[in-house]
Amino acid sequence: MGSRPVTRRLRLAVTGVALIAPLLFVAYVIASGPATIRISIDRSAFSTTSITVAVGQPVTLVIENRDFIDHEWIVGDDAVHAAHRTGSEPLHGTRATEVSIPALETARTTITFAERGTFAFICHLPGHEGYGMRGIVIVD
Numbered sequence: 001m002g003s004r005p006v007t008r009r010l011r012l013a014v015t016g017v018a019l020i021a022p023l024l025f026v027a028y029v030i031a032s033g034p035a036t037i038r039i040s041i042d043r044s045a046f047s048t049t050s051i052t053v054a055v056g057q058p059v060t061l062v063i064e065n066r067d068f069i070d071h072e073w074i075v076g077d078d079a080v081h082a083a084h085r086t087g088s089e090p091l092h093g094t095r096a097t098e099v100s101i102p103a104l105e106t107a108r109t110t111i112t113f114a115e116r117g118t119f120a121f122i123c124h125l126p127g128h129e130g131y132g133m134r135g136i137v138i139v140d
């Protein structure tokens, strides 16, 4: 007979945790804000070529161009990159996933990746991709 109240208390505690845990998670996400990832560009090379981000969570990229020439940071699927390889858009700025970084400047963008997958990021200024200005974003 003595075990019954204990079982009930345990059930209440488990229910309480189940109800509170999602609220704590939401509070954590709001309090912590977007994750920040810093990338620098030196001599036409990205400082990192593999970035892992959480699906559905905003991430702010701070991209510092230390070169005396302009660069870009464009992330997307194959269709996005195919369009930019033949595109003529001189500057980007209205799409969070397409960033122009003028010489010796730092650009910021905040992106929430809505689907899992691996997406290339590439600088599409003439000759830069061929020189090796590319990497991947892993969304998990």
Ligand SMILES: [Cu+2]
Binding pocket: 044, 070, 071, 072, 123, 124, 125, 128, 133
């Ligand atoms: Cu470049």
